[in-house]
Amino acid sequence: MLSLSHVLPRGARRLGAVAGLAAVSVVGLATAASAHVTVNPKTAEQGGYTKVAFRVPNERDNASTTKLVVHLPAEHPLSSVSVRPVPGWTVKAEKSKLATPIKNHGGEQTEAVMKITWSGGKIDPGTFQEFDVSMGPLPTNIGEMMFKADQTYSNGEVVKWDQPPPAAGAAEPEHPAPVLKLVPKGQQEAVGLTASTKTKPAAAASADDGTARLLGGIGIAVGALGLTVGGYGLTRARSRS
Template identity: 65%
Template sequence: MILHASSRVRRTAVVAALTTVSLAGLATAASAHVTANPKTAEQGGFTKVSFRVPNERDNADTTKVLIRMPAEHPIAHVSVRPVPGWKVKVKTERPARPVKIEGGELTEAVSTITWSGGRIGPGEFEEFEVSMGPLPTGVDRVLFKAEQSYSNDEVVKWDQDPGDGRDEPERPAPSLTLTPKGAAPASGPASAITASRTAGTDATEDGTARLLGGLGLAVGVAGVGVGGFGLARARRQS
């Protein structure tokens, strides 16, 4: 009887520990992507995009961040907000196809923006702000493919198309959803789902990570409590 009870205690503790680890891993994955915030902007307008870069390594610092501007939809005006401790390099190129702008034709557009010289330590993040416009018209989304370099010479490319967000790839590129100029928000269940994905993005991402982490901790504590109860009961019965 004692051996049987002890076996149950060990099994319960193992399951609780594995569940805790799994949930903690999900929390880390949910908060580790390089993202563009806010998630939406108006077609043809100007906006400020903040590229949030978290360090997802526990043994290296992020030392360089490169953002590729959408070459298929060049943006005429781009300016960068200084980030203390970081140097910024803005590279321009001639668009692959003619782009009409107010007063003529766009002859040069920003192709890449690179921040270097600073450090993002384990468990930290940094935000790099870029003002840009006019944003493209006639398209509903643009991607900003990114490269994140670490002090151990590792380079992580965030360049995969995130699609509609339902089946997210391993390394999704930061994206910006473009809405028609002057379009009023739609109503109904579908719009509520869209709004939940786009509005309050910062709070949602951080809240999801905290929720999953908290669930993992709670399950772990519950597992320990169940194990202790089982052990005490086995002792009484013996």
């Protein structure tokens, strides 16, 4: 039986190679865009309390994630921080002394949680885990909170997700820190799969739609090119037989 390399002429084989590379590039693009440590939901109301989940995907094929450390912003300490237990993981919330005490319902608070560590569990390759934290009251004088995170793998590698968000129009950094956007009370965007498009700015919705169409178009083009190359090869093989 003839192999495809014998059936197809050099030009067709070259087209097939290009199609394969294009397909790999599309998959790689989608993987890279979704493989960061993130905070979900991505928005919360200023001055309120919220529950967020730090979503941690495993990015390595030959190692598991065995520890996550999340650093809460020291310049905006939170008076109330509690964590939800995760089966198989040990969690430790560490407090630090505050330079300026926080006023709360019970008077003044001189300490606050500044670091949360999850360890003892395992996130295998190709999987992710979410770590829930309840916190508040959130600041009222800023538009976002950045939570630097350290992801440790079973081979000893530590990836620091600590780069600030890019300026408008700039490329995303390699290791962006999880960021929670803070919006005025009553203006929090709907989140999740059931969110209405009315709550999403038109520009953002247009950008998302354009990206989806681009990726879809590339996928269709790659598939069509593959079918064309295959059909051409079969036609050539039959004409020679």
